[in-house]
Amino acid sequence: KNQVEQSPQSLIILEGKNCTLQCNYTVSPFSNLRWYKQDTGRGPVSLTIMTFSENTKSNGRYTATLDADTKQSSLHITASQLSDSASYICVVSSIWTNFGNEKLTFGTGTRLTIIP
């Protein structure tokens, strides 16, 4: 069964500090891995998308890594800001038909709170 597990479930850090969120997956066949940011009561917004051959990808203060061998990914946030308070969702994509139809498996997210 395809699964995406994220840790920690929740995290509280001081403004200006760095943090790292983890994602382990057992999705097959693997197509790509995405990180989304979801503010409370809003839709998720894409941060990064990485394919099998990519080890790291940055988007401003967000840096995602991917180890396809161990099936692990991390999202590192540098110099956190109050606006970073949100849920961060790891999503793994697999291609499941010959037409390239894509199936997304979502993690339950990490709830990040930045305090002043």
Added chain:
Amino acid sequence: DGGITQSPKYLFRKEGQNVTLSCEQNLNHDAMYWYRQDPGQGLRLIYYSQIVNDFQKGDIAEGYSVSREKKESFPLTVTSAQKNPTAFYLCASSIGRENGEAFFGQGTRLTVV
């Protein structure tokens, strides 16, 4: 400006009533999706559509129905057969092919009263 729009943002339903959630996109995307989000759970796929006039059941389709008469629109009806409809519903669209980014709407929170 381009994007994906869901309406309404909040919706209240009496038990036994059907309600329809709207999802419209002007991104010219072929694929559209409906997800349900419950506290402590990942998003679960209800229905998806790869092209106009075609749609497929997702993992939790029971009690829901959809239509895809136009490329831009993918409304979701929550029927009285859905036993636990209170949730946050998210619509998404993508080009429908490998590595195509999925864009999400702002969501509709449905509450049964």
